[in-house]
Amino acid sequence: MIEERLSSKEMAGLEADFTKMANVEKLIAKCELEIEFPYREFTDENVGGSRSTLRHDKIQEILEKKEQNTYLQRLYWLEKIKKKLLSKMSKDQKKYTICGTALILISTGYR
Numbered sequence: 476m477i478e479e480r481l482s483s484k485e486m487a488g489l490e491a492d493f494t495k496m497a498n499v500e501k502l503i504a505k506c507e508l509e510i511e512f513p514y515r516e517f518t519d520e521n522v523g524g525s526r527s528t529l530r531h532d533k534i535q536e537i538l539e540k541k542e543q544n545t546y547l548q549r550l551y552w553l554e555k556i557k558k559k560l561l562s563k564m565s566k567d568q569k570k571y572t573i574c575g576t577a578l579i580l581i582s583t584g585y586r
Contacts, residue, residue, distance in 0.1 A: 499554045506547045510540050 481489070495502065541547055 496553055496557050499550055499557055503547065503550045503554060506544065506550060507541065510544060510547070511537055
């Protein structure tokens with residue numbers, strides 16, 4: 476059997492990905508919140524006191540922003556991978572999970 480060794484940079488990259496996977500729900504919630512309620516300086520748009528004739532379809536606008544946000548789409552993809560990974564794991568393998576993320580033991584000699 477051929478054993479493949481990972482460099483320390485590759486291991487650091489894997490650890491960063493697995494850490495992100497562990498917190499993917501939190502990252503998704505934060506990103507969605509930032510899209511739904513962006514920070515804006517307060518400006519009084521209703522200076523004259525009359526009603527606005529403009530109506531915005533906020534829900535459609537928010538959905539479009541979520542679909543166009545590449546970072547959020549990547550987080551959704553990571554969440555899908557995490558769910559698929561957890562569904563295929565045995566009970567013994569789930570014992571070695573940290574916050575729902577698989578601790579993958581690779582025989583690389585990396586300790």
